[in-house]
Amino acid sequence: MKSLLIIAAVPQETQVLEKALSQPVRFKSGAFEYVEGQLGNIRITICVGGAGKINAATATAVMLERQRPQLVINIGCAGAYIGSGLSIGDLVVASDELLADEGVLVEEGWQDLRYMSLPALDLGGRHYFNTLPLSKHASEKAMQLADYYGVFLMRGRFATVSTCSGTLERGKELSRRWNVIAENMEGAAVAQVCLRYGLDCLEIRGISNLVEERDMNKWEIPRAVEVAQRFVLKYIEEMDRPDTAPFPMAVPEM
Numbered sequence: 001m002k003s004l005l006i007i008a009a010v011p012q013e014t015q016v017l018e019k020a021l022s023q024p025v026r027f028k029s030g031a032f033e034y035v036e037g038q039l040g041n042i043r044i045t046i047c048v049g050g051a052g053k054i055n056a057a058t059a060t061a062v063m064l065e066r067q068r069p070q071l072v073i074n075i076g077c078a079g080a081y082i083g084s085g086l087s088i089g090d091l092v093v094a095s096d097e098l099l100a101d102e103g104v105l106v107e108e109g110w111q112d113l114r115y116m117s118l119p120a121l122d123l124g125g126r127h128y129f130n131t132l133p134l135s136k137h138a139s140e141k142a143m144q145l146a147d148y149y150g151v152f153l154m155r156g157r158f159a160t161v162s163t164c165s166g167t168l169e170r171g172k173e174l175s176r177r178w179n180v181i182a183e184n185m186e187g188a189a190v191a192q193v194c195l196r197y198g199l200d201c202l203e204i205r206g207i208s209n210l211v212e213e214r215d216m217n218k219w220e221i222p223r224a225v226e227v228a229q230r231f232v233l234k235y236i237e238e239m240d241r242p243d244t245a246p247f248p249m250a251v252p253e254m
Contacts, residue, residue: 002044002239005070006232007060009051012221013076016229017046025035032059033153039233040240043044045069049186053160060193071138071239072201074190075232076210077224078158078182081175082168084180086207088220091153091231093142093205097188098178099130100159121192130178131157132191135200141201142231143170151231156181158203160188164214173209183211204228204235 023039034047080086103112119127126237146153159180165171194201206224
């Protein structure tokens with residue numbers, strides 16, 4: 001049986017998914033609670049780990065010690081950088097995650113982990129510094145699915161930060177430095193743990209706000225998290241097709 005792990009930061013980001021599960025059962029592993037159930041023939045585990053990189057990494061590792069799923073999906077909301085072409089309510093999928101504010105501040109200015117000769121991850125001599133790749137195969141299938149259903153989905157590089165950008169200038173600084181389209185607080189941590197375990201990772205987020213002067217009255221978090229979950233449900237539905245290869249896509253009739 002295929003299995004899938006879904007990691008999110010807060011309960012609002014998984015409520016739609018949990019309601020869709022058949023026979024959901026709640027468990028606890030260490031400090032983390034999670035839900036297991038079925039979507040079609042796929043076993044789904046959903047864990048809400050908490051906000052930030054430490055929570056996300058710990059929750060992902062704890063869950064992966066229990067099982068080795070075919071795919072890990074990191075779901076949630078994100079802020080879109082000005083100039084990305086994104087609007088509130090849009091969907092984004094990560095090609096890479098960036099540890100956008102991990103480095104050192106020296107006289108010449110901020111420098112990254114490569115400058116420090118300090119990789120975030122060393123896998124058999126291959127060094128990953130601030131850039132962490134996600135599954136190209138899984139994100140390509142997401143793009144195909146969005147195209148099939150006529151859903152706007154942008155693929156690009158995401159920035160994961162510990163200090164959120166609360167001004168337009170800070171957002172511009174990060175987007176220029178890293179060539180990123182969206183900002184979040186957990187994605188790079190989940191991606192890094194998946195790399196360490198040798199598992200595919202897909203990150204899908206809905207845009208809740210623009211990265212500008214912080215004004216949460218302009219944010220639309222419920223809309224962002226719902227659109228992300230609805231899309232992931234479609235993605236899982238396509239995974240479950242019995243007559244195709246892993247992560248199949250429906251093909252329109254000619």
